[in-house]
Amino acid sequence: DAGITQSPRHKVTETGTPVTLRCHQTENHRYMYWYRQDPGHGLRLIHYSYGVKDTDKGEVSDGYSVSRSKTEDFLLTLESATSSQTSVYFCAIREDLNEQFFGPGTRLTVL
């Protein structure tokens, strides 16, 4: 258990509404990641952070923004949710030797 929690665990929202997902870690890891997982695509990196206020884009960053104002929290925001953003979202931390450990996931449905 890498001490990672995600909230909410499930969310149903409507197209056009803003949505924020939270990832919280308790072990002071520098690197944090947001992924989405879809059938046929596997896990794809959305954004990652390498420190407070330090973030960078992944391969599927369009339509998403992130913020990291504290080491322990990494927020993913969908400014205006679309049905194509219906997915399972996983947060991960990176430990020494580049090993990643994942949170429990958030299932997001955009109607």
Place this chain on the structure above:
Amino acid sequence: QKEVEQNSGPLSVPEGAIASLNCTYSDRVSQSFFWYRQYSGKSPELIMSIYSNGDKEDGRFTAQLNKASQYVSLLIRDSQPSDSATYLCAVNIPNQFYFGTGTSLTVIP
């Protein structure tokens, strides 16, 4: 071009047999390689990491890496029904990780 390729399966093996899972990757600067197990509805769980050419064994699991051929494999010996899951291969390029789409494994009692 996909960074990481895996056969999607499904792969079925009888209980007690060896399951062999394969993965190829495209980027030669890849540094670290990982195998994750994911049960349906759950998050990925790290089972093996490998960083240099050759074999690495951990219990019933053996990871094999061949950087010249750009492939990494996972062998599961004495397969158990509890090994039935999707196995994800992941590759680390500095600061980013790329995952395959996963291979579904079913171990038949």
